[in-house]
Amino acid sequence: MNITVVGTGYVGLVSGACLADSGNDVLCLDLDPAKIDTLNSGGIPIHEPGLDQVVARNVAAGRLRFTTDIDEAVAFGQLQFIAVGTPPDEDGSADLKYVLAAARNIASRMTEHKIIVDKSTVPVGTGDKVHRAVTEVLASRAVNIPFSVVSNPEFLKEGAAVDDFMKPDRIIIGINKGDDTALDALRTLYAPFQRNHDKLVVMDVRSAELTKYAANAMLATRISFMNELALLAEKLGADIEHVRHGIGSDPRIGYDFLYAGCGYGGSCFPKDVKALIHTGQVDAGMDLHVLKAVEHANDLQKHVLVNKVQQVFGTDLTGKHFALWGLAFKPNTDDMREAPSRVIVNALLTAGATITAYDPVAMDEARRALGVLTGLNYAKTAKAALTDADALLIVTEWKEFRSPDFRLMRSALKAKTVFDGRNLYEPRAVRDQGLTYHPIGRAG
Template sequence: MKLTVVGTGYVGLVTGACFAEMGNDVLCIDVDADKIARLEKGEIPIFEPGLREIVLRNVEQGRLHFGTDVREGVRFGTMQFIAVGTPPDEDGAADMQHVLAAARSIGEHMTDYKLVIDKSTVPVGTADAVREAIAQAQAARGVDVPYSVVSNPEFLKEGAAVEDFMRPDRIVVGADDVRARHLMQALYAPFQRQRDKLILMDVRSAELTKYAANAMLATRISFMNEMALLAEKLGADIEQVRRGIGSDPRIGTQFLYAGCGYGGSCFPKDVKALVHSASNVGEPLHVLAAVERANERQKHVLVDRIVARYGEDLRGRHFALWGLAFKPDTDDLREAPSRVIVAELARRGARITAHDPEAMAAARKVFAELPALEFAPTPMQALEGVDALVIVTEWKAYRSPDFARMATLMRERVIVDGRNLFDPALVRDAGFDYTPIGRRAAADASEPQFALAA
């Protein structure tokens, strides 16, 4: 099949590359000429395990192409995937200008049937707006070319996006006409040879499914973070609580890890957008509003603990940060807890030395105006002369450090762990003052627990 993907961001590039891997002929279009030039030279603008290899392979084999010509993109593919960004406006609503601009471009240049597929995360009712934008563009040309609009939300975890796309646990398609449904079934047939994973529904239900899924996962994270803070007050251990409730098959274990808050491109934005959409129709979402408040509070927990130990004035203090990305296996700093932590420590006069296996280049841009932050090439070098280590991202490289060497490098043996990477008793036996989240002080050293990536 011939496919056009509009947008070469996280979703668009993964979508285009993975469809090409299945034998389709794919053209990825973007208005950012610099990004397209980099892609044509084999440079991948985001870090995602396995993505570089799949892009280079399919470019070499002639199935994956890149360009900036919108007209060419519209005429190339029968299927037109809209995978552009929908950043939040100031009021939390999703910014739809790029989605509607892509729809208008399709209407302005199409000369035969097109199946227009909303891949971006968009509010309920977007498919209707896309249909209208295409219709208006055609009317301005004085033509009436047939087309369909479907919703096909992505369910990709950063750090596992290629695997998620190639081996999906479900494929949600919202389509209101038979032709569109048949085309989508044919497109996704290679991804579900062992069992049927395609869930067909109406368009609006598909649009809501994406938001509801992310909102539920965000709710689980915020719930466990609140339980962790309560566990500390009650003398309980949140890791034992997690194992207890996670063993209930109605609950399960995923997204039940306490930490310093969720971030990234999806959960914060989608929770805000869903709350905003509900407010617009007079149906306030009290639970999700609380989820959002709880997450924002959680991002300040590590700073609060540092302030409780060293005081509000942190001038002369030096802290190491392990982890800047919002989660492991990505270089994404969007809404990352590290942004709050670094800003709050710097505001109080502290100096920070940070390390992250993949996100330091992105962090240099994000924190370009913050002289208090410097970067270390290795985790151990970040520890030289610091008052405390603050763990923000649960990268695998941080999970089994040499505590004896750490003790010789740090000015004070203090660890504030925002991801519960270590067994408390083990770290304290190594001579460290260890502050995790929601762990009991007398945790059993024989049962080390490691936080997993969300």
């Protein structure tokens, strides 16, 4: 099939590359010439394990191309995937200007039936807005061209997105009743990704749009719930890791997203929780009390490591120097959006401290996101970050941090103290190495 993907960000590039890998001809459109130049020269503008090989393989095979030409992109694909950003507006709502602009661009150039697929994360009712925008543009052209609008939300985890796309646990299709042409096309498109059993879940457009928000909101809720329990565990002398095993073994609960830490971040959970709260308030006239609590708990959790540091070293951290391991919001990505490290770095610097930070992947993105901050420096290795530090803060659970040289750590850190925001180590094992250890919600 000929497929156009509008947007070469995280969702668009992964989707386009994986659809090409199953034999489709894919043309990816982006209005950022620098991004398209990077892709056409063999570069990848985002860090995602395995994506570079998939892109290179399909570019070489001629199945994947990149362009800034809107006319070419609209003419190319029967299926037009909209995978542009929906950044949060000032009121927390999702900004749909890029989605609607893409829809109008399609409508202003289409000459035959097109299936417009909303792949971006969008609030309930966006499909109606896209349909209305296309209808208005076609009317202004005085043409009557049939088209379909479908919701096909993505469920890709950063750091495992290629695998998630290739081996989905479900494929949500939101479609208007009776639109058999669009449904048949999407069944054909996704057939290679569900050889063992049918993973298509077909529903109305509004339900599909809400499903995406509901999924992310549920996962964010689990994280904030465990983070709050971790704080309670500390007060009561319990160990949150034991609690996690105890409740995760219940099949009704499971283990996923039950790890206590220093808060969630990234491009999805913070934005989508805010957007769903806004949808409830503005579109439905109701307060989503649970999600407001989830958001509040997460905001507080991002300060937990700093609070622990100040309990040990005092509120005035002037003259104190800290090593910080991990800047990205999670491992296997360079994404700094809403990363807990941003809150932690700014709070420590504001209190007078200096920091040397290290991340295996996100150093360049951190420099861009954080800007030039007096007192913040970067190290080339995790060990180098420890030089002259009073204590170490672990913010992201990269694999290379899981088995450090504790003897070197003890000799390097002046105060021989570790603040672990991801509970990477067994408390007793660390303390047996002569280090003072402050995890999240764990007994000694």
